[in-house]
Structures are given as C-alpha cells and as structure tokens.
Amino acid sequence: MEILALKEFLDQKAHYYESEIFIPDDPVSVPHRFRLKNDIEIAGLLTATISWGNRKSIIKSANFLMQLMDDAPYDFVMHHSPKELKRLSRFVHRTFNAEDALFFVKALHQYYQRFDSLEEAFLPKEGEKDLMEAIARFRQLMLQLQPTTRSGKHIADPSTGSAAKRIHMYLRWMVRSEKGGVDFGLWRSISPALLSCPLDVHTGTTARALGLITRKQNDRRAVEELDKVLRTFDPIDPVKYDFALFGIGMEKKIKL
Template structure:
C-alpha cells in the first residue's frame, strides 16, 4: 500500500476528533481514570480491559462493580487481604467471565505484584526478549498462568500462538504506553516504545480498515493485527496505534 495523502488526512482528522477527553465518557478507560496511583491505574485498567467485550454500558458497570468489591483501592486490596476474604467475588459474573475466573485473576495479579515487580515489569521484560509486542504478550501469558488455575480461565487471556487478535490486551497496552496530549491514554509505562504497539482489532476497526483499503485479510485475527498495524506505520511510524481512535470512532459512531 502506497502512502495516500487523502487517506492520511482523513485518519489524522478523525484521530483528533475522537482522541479527546469526551471519548472517555463511553469507554471502559473511564474505570482506571478514577484512580491516581500507578498500581491502582494498572490493575483497574487490566481488569476493565479483561471484561471489555459485549455492550459497553454493561462492561463499564461491571468493571466499576469490581472496583467497589476491591474497596476502591485495588492494589492495597490485593496486597493486604487474604484469599479467605475474597469469597464474595464468587458472585461476580460478566458474560462467560465468572466468579472462579475472577478469583484466579486476583490471585494471579497478587502473584505478579509480589513476585514479578508488577504488570509493567512483566510486559517490559517480555518485550526485551526480542523487542516485540509478540514476545511481551507471550511472556505475560506465561507468567499469568504460573499460578494454579482451572483450564477454563485460560480463554480469558488471549493466546496469539493460536491466532487470537489479543484485542483487549493490545487496548490495555495502548492505555498504559501511549503518550500524547489527547487526554485519553495514560502513558504511564516507559520501557516499551509507542512504535511497538499493535492495534486493538475488533469488529469496528476491522470493518473500517477494510473499507479504507488498510487491511486485506478477512479474519480479525493475529495476522490481521500485524498487517493493519504495519499499514498504519506508513502514516506514523512513531505512534501507529493513535489511529485506533479514527478507525474505532468511524466504525462505531458514524
């Protein structure tokens, strides 16, 4: 695909239109936005992204419910409470993510902060393996499931080696890593460059990308993520996933 000036201008205009604080009002990123401490933002963001499928109002409502169940201080809750106090999480449910999954996720997050230096450290050490988001995602999944768990919980963390697009994890990484003045993404993490990020591919962004000639692959899978992100790097090699705002906005709201 050759650089298309008209397409570039459209993507830039739509990115500026949607990369605004008003975007937060309908997006799950509003859940971590209620926190100021790094660890609370990381944990709240990860849990909100984990259940980010289905109707957005339901996602947001259930993610806020999780924060309330963690006493509005998720990091302190994980570090200072015991699993015997977590019985009420068995009542939590979001679509196929049930109470047993929720308990395991809390257990694994606690392990990550106690033994691996936190979420940023896990993703960053994975990235350093070969300077790619693929290695970051693989390493994170390996660490996340080192804690005892039921096999059913594995479906809630994407496996790119089985072709998954890893939409929710890529969205979470965009939140944590992208730095700009749009007021949406946090830009908290410094060890992984924005240029390495991959587009969070969903039905909206995929459909819009195909209509614009940015994506030829028909499935919304891992290969499509790589193809689409590479197309977007031709327009901005430093910050290619900023165009997530344009593609999602045009696909979901227009």
C-alpha cells in the first residue's frame, strides 16, 4: 500500500474507532465512571497498570478495585483508615495482588501530599522529544515514595528497553483531547505530539502487516520506529492512530 493511501486508510480507521460506542468494552470505561480530575487520574493509572490479558477480566478487576476504594479513589488514597486498607487484601489480578495495590495507594498518598496532579510527575524536560524519560522518572519517584521489593515490576521502565505499553495508554487517556469522546484531555501542560503509541500484540501485529515497523520485538525500539512513521502522518496528534491499529488488529480486518 502506498504511503499516502496508507495514511488515508489509517485516518479513516482512527476516526471510526475513536468513538464513545467502544468505551463500554474498553478499560477506559473505568475512569469514565468518574467526574473529578483526581479520581480520573487515579482510576486511570490503576486500571492501566493492570491492563494485560482479557479486556473483560481487566474491566471486572478494575471495577472491583474501585469498589474496594468506596468508588472514590482520591478520597480513599488521601483519607483511608488502617481498617479500610485491609479491604485491599481481597484484590488480585493475575500477578498484581494486594501488596501491589497497597504500594500504589501508599505511594499515591505521599505523592498527592506534595503535588496537585499526577501530570506534574510526567512533565517532560526541555529538549525531550517523547515521554520515555518522563516515564522512567515517574517510576523512580514512585519507588522513592514507597520503596518495594516486588511492586516496581508493575511500573514499566523504558530505560531498560520496555515498550511501556500500559503507561503510554494511560498518558494517551490523560493528554489527548476529549473531543473524540474517549480520552480525557485533563493534562494541558503536556503536548499530544510527545505521546507514543501503546504497543501491544494487536497494534504490533497490525503495524507490521501494514509495513509501519520491521522490528519483531514489541519493545522501546519498536515503539520509536512506529512513532517516527506516525509523526509524519500527524505530527500534532500521532497517537490517534492507536485507535486504528488496535481496532483493526482486534477485529482482524487487515486486507492488504
């Protein structure tokens, strides 16, 4: 497929899949239950963090975690009692268990005592062309706030070559405009131009089938390879194509 025709194809698919009708079947449905900024930030981060495996299972687990937090995640993070914290002992999603849930709640409690929004943790430094280094700094900060011997594995580290799929998805939710009805556009100090595509099995397979990337592994280098192409298609909002790549991959509609 010629590059111009490919761009037009992906533009059409991105427009089609960026729709509110797909929200109920996507993990983004969990933060969409909330209206307050801090609730959305926390619900989004926790949901994105456990977003691997079957999407129905992810949504079910994330909603259960919100239930354990009284469906008021920010208030729970800031004002929980020891007795209320014990509820988290009931939570498990694959390898993410109660200990990990406690880590995030305690680290976020300390974070919000210092900052008003999680946006501040991801602000890029001058000259950075993407958010890879910001993600690595966020991981370091969380581990400084709440040292752990196990829960750090649930926060991706791009400096080790990780694709950081789940955090890139979270950043898309928080940064991209809310006009499409799916993302939130809560964070105005981070440019959508810096976002990277959340690369997983579906988007990676689709991207390779379309000739957008050649690297076989779904790692940081593959993300950077994909970013380079998508930013030529739309330098202002390159991650809108996440909708196209994921949607095509899920429904197996690639016809080349």
